[in-house]
Amino acid sequence: MTTTDIFVLAVGGLVSGIMAGLLGIGGGVLLVPLLVSLGNKPIEATATSSLAIVITSVSGSIQNWRMGYFNLKKVLYLGIPALITAQLGVLIAINIPSYVLLALFGVLLLINIYLVQLRKQLLIQENPDKKPFNPTICSIATGGAGGLLAGLFGVGGGVIMVPLQMLLLGEHIKVAIQTSLGVIISTAVSSSVTQAYAGNVLFIQGIILGCGGLLGAQISTRVLPKLPDNVVSIVFRSFLGILSIYIFYRAWLNYQGLAS
Known part of the structure; x- marks a missing residue:
């Protein structure tokens, strides 16, 4: 690994942390393409991304806990099914061709473009009196979907868990983000352990990305919320579109x- 690679990883982690803190999603949608562009195998990229997400999600959840915003009961309801499906995702990722x-x-990146917009619409239409269809079933479905994405693609899973909590469980946006971040710890740890056992995790790269993400999250929580939401959303969705083309x-x- 060259000095240039270290610099690129640090900057990439910083940017992913900024976007994660701003939009309440995991940084894997940016980290995986970055690792692939540096010549790593797809399975190594997803595995290493999971390790980096462990670092950022633990830090964020500790901060939420200190501020009294960590609801263990809600995290467990989503986290238990997520643990199971995360292992399923890893199993699929290890056994399918890299292409x-x-x-x-790439398909996930395109879906994320829609999900970011969907979350904005749900925020506008947020109804505090809305009742979930069936809390148990909806929690299993939400956590399970996030865990599957985490294990399969090395993403946090928050990009799907946040809108699903709002849509199915009637949660407020801030509660959904805080709960999702707590669940991401379990999915990322579960995925990382299994991937590390299979020899797919690049530990040095993952730590560099994770440390960059820590700093980026601090920046986003203190500075970027002052920027217009529509500008940030357009830039992020455009970036996802470009990344999807590159990944394809x-x-x-x-x-x-x-x-050949």
């Missing part, structure tokens, strides 16, 4: 390499 994993991640391109190259 398929990349292509699926890498998937195609990977497929061509296997075919």
Whole structure:
């Protein structure tokens, strides 16, 4: 690993931490493409991203706990099914071709563009009197979806858990973000342990990314909320679109390499 690689990883972690703190999502949607662009295998990229997310999510949840915003009961309701499905996601990721994993991640990036907009709409339409359909079933579905994404793609899972909590459980946006961050600890740790056992985690890279994410989250919580939400949202969605094109391109190259 060169000095340039270390610098790129640190900056990448910083940017992912900023976006994660601003939008309440995990930084994996940025970290995985970054690691792939540095020449790492797709499975190594997703595994290492999980390790970096452990660092940032633990730090954020500790801060929430100190401020009295950590609801253990809600975290457990979502975290237990997420632990199970995270292992399922890892199992799938390890056993599918790398070009398929990349292509699926590209699809996830495109879906994230819609989910960011959906969360904004849910925030506008937020109804404190809304009742969930069935709290137990909805909690299992929400946590399970987040865990599956975490294990499969090395993302936190918050990008799907936040809107699902608002849509299915009637949670307020801040509560959804805080709960999601707590659940992400369990999914990221679960994924990282399994991936590390399989020899897929790049520990030095993951620690550099995680430390950069710590700093980025501090910046976003103190400075970036002052920026217009629509500007940040447009920039982020545009970035996801560009990343998805790049990931599909890498998937195609990977497929061509296997075919030849």
